[in-house]
Structure formats: structure tokens, C-alpha cells
Amino acid sequence: MAPVNPFREVDGSPNVYTTGRTLMTVNAARDVNVYGERLVEFAGTQYRSWDPMRSKLAALILLGGRDLGLDRSSRVLYLGAASGTTASHVSDIASSGMVYCVEVSQRSFRDLVGVCESRRNMIPIMADASRPEDYSHMVEGVDLVYQDIAQRDQAEMFVRNMRHFDVERGILMLKSRSVDVNREPGEVYAETRRELVSKGLKVREAVDISQYAKDHAAFVVGP
Numbered sequence: 258m259a260p261v262n263p264f265r266e267v268d269g270s271p272n273v274y275t276t277g278r279t280l281m282t283v284n285a286a287r288d289v290n291v292y293g294e295r296l297v298e299f300a301g302t303q304y305r306s307w308d309p310m311r312s313k314l315a316a317l318i319l320l321g322g323r324d325l326g327l328d329r330s331s332r333v334l335y336l337g338a339a340s341g342t343t344a345s346h347v348s349d350i351a352s353s354g355m356v357y358c359v360e361v362s363q364r365s366f367r368d369l370v371g372v373c374e375s376r377r378n379m380i381p382i383m384a385d386a387s388r389p390e391d392y393s394h395m396v397e398g399v400d401l402v403y404q405d406i407a408q409r410d411q412a413e414m415f416v417r418n419m420r421h422f423d424v425e426r427g428i429l430m431l432k433s434r435s436v437d438v439n440r441e442p443g444e445v446y447a448e449t450r451r452e453l454v455s456k457g458l459k460v461r462e463a464v465d466i467s468q469y470a471k472d473h474a475a476f477v478v479g480p
């Protein structure tokens with residue numbers, strides 16, 4: 258009797274798999290791991306475990322975030338890619354798409370370049386995400402902006418990129434303490450939602466992900 262596949266696709270999150278408790282993506286760079294994550298083989302497919310304590314996007318999906326606009330063919334502009342931990346899982350998901358990874362820190366960028374070298378759909382871009390005009394010539398046909406940058410003006414930066422690339426879909430990982438260390442996170446989230454809406458974006462979902470990432474909420478924007 259053939260062994261039963263322990264992995265099933267998460268409803269509403271194409272190309273993300275679960276065993277019921279943990280999340281997995283299909284490794285697009287066979288036998289290469291990025292941050293010490295576990296690789297698991299089943300029926301000729303290699304899965305990478307996806308740690309919600311290390312990745313806010315995994316936290317969002319585990320907490321029920323759905324219809325994120327991220328699928329096999331997505332072309333993603335990823336702002337604040339750091340060393341490529343989450344971006345590598347986005348590259349697994351968008352297996353026939355593209356992930357443009359913007360990062361400003363030289364130290365992180367060096368690691369990011371190493372991760373991109375083993376993946377055909379990840380492009381590293383050393384730039385300041387608050388200046389989309391500096392990298393727009395390197396980016397083509399983006400349909401989703403993902404941002405994870407702990408800066409005071411993070412919402413404004415997100416809106417600027419959404420407008421510059423004329424994109425309707427986006428995911429903003431907001432760190433409230435970086436916006437204002439003295440205010441309650443809930444207040445900062447409410448104000449951010451108002452700011453996004455006032456700038457013409459439609460917030461489909463706002464999810465408090467603080468059980469995995471302290472003082473963070475995810476804003477899912479879409480048509």
C-alpha cells in the first residue's frame with residue numbers, strides 16, 4: 258500500500274502545505290536550506306518547514322490569513338528582505354513567478370545574494386525602499402507588494418510603493434513600536450488602518466500576529 262501523503266495544501270493559500278500543525282513550502286532549491294529549517298522528503302518532493310517564530314508571513318497564514326493574493330504565478334516586490342528567510346518561502350510559493358527583494362543593509366544583502374543564487378525566481382536589489390524611483394527600472398510587472406520594515410514611516414513607504422508600481426494587492430507587516438514606542442499597539446494599528454484607507458487602499462484584513470512577532474500586525478490590502 259502506498260504511504261499516505263502527510264502534507265495537504267492550506268485552503269486559500271496556494272502552494273503552502275501543512276501537516277496540521279506546521280507549515281511547509283516545496284523547496285525550489287533542492288537540498289539547500291536557508292536558516293537551518295528542516296527539509297522533509299515525500300514521494301520525490303522536498304518540503305521545507307516554515308517557522309512562524311522566524312517569519313511573519315507564516316504567522317499570518319497560521320492565524321487564518323487567507324486570500325493574500327500570493328500564488329504560484331505571483332510577481333512580488335518584497336521590501337525589507339533581510340537575509341532572505343521569508344523571501345525564500347515566497348520564492349517557493351511563487352514558483353512560476355518572481356520575487357524582487359529590496360534590502361538596504363549591506364550585511365544582510367550579502368547573505369541575501371547567496372540565497373538568490375540558488376533560486377531562479379529571486380532577484381536581490383540593494384536599495385532604500387522609500388525611494389521606489391531608484392529601483393523601478395529593475396522591477397517588471399509586479400502584482401503584490403510585501404513589506405516588512407521596522408521604520409517610523411513604514412505605512413507611508415508601503416503606500417508610496419503601491420502607487421509607484423500601480424499595484425492593488427499588498428501585505429504590510431507593521432511594527433507598532435517603531436511607529437511610536439509610547440502608544441498602545443492597538444491604537445497604532447487603528448491609526449494605520451485609517452491612514453491606508455485615507456490614501457485610497459482597501460484593507461481587506463488586519464490580523465494581530467503578536468503571539469508570534471511581538472507588537473506586530475499584518476494588513477492585507479486588495480481590490
Ligand code: SAM
Pocket residue numbers: 311312313336337338339340341342343344359360361362365384385386387405406407408
Ligand atoms: N522580512 C524579513 C524576513 O522575514 O525574513 C525580515 C526583515 S527585518 C524585520 C527588516 C529589514 O528591513 C532589515 O533587514 C533592514 O535592514 C531592512 N530595512 C530597513 N529600512 C529599510 C529601507 N529603507 N529600505 C530597505 N530595507 C530596509
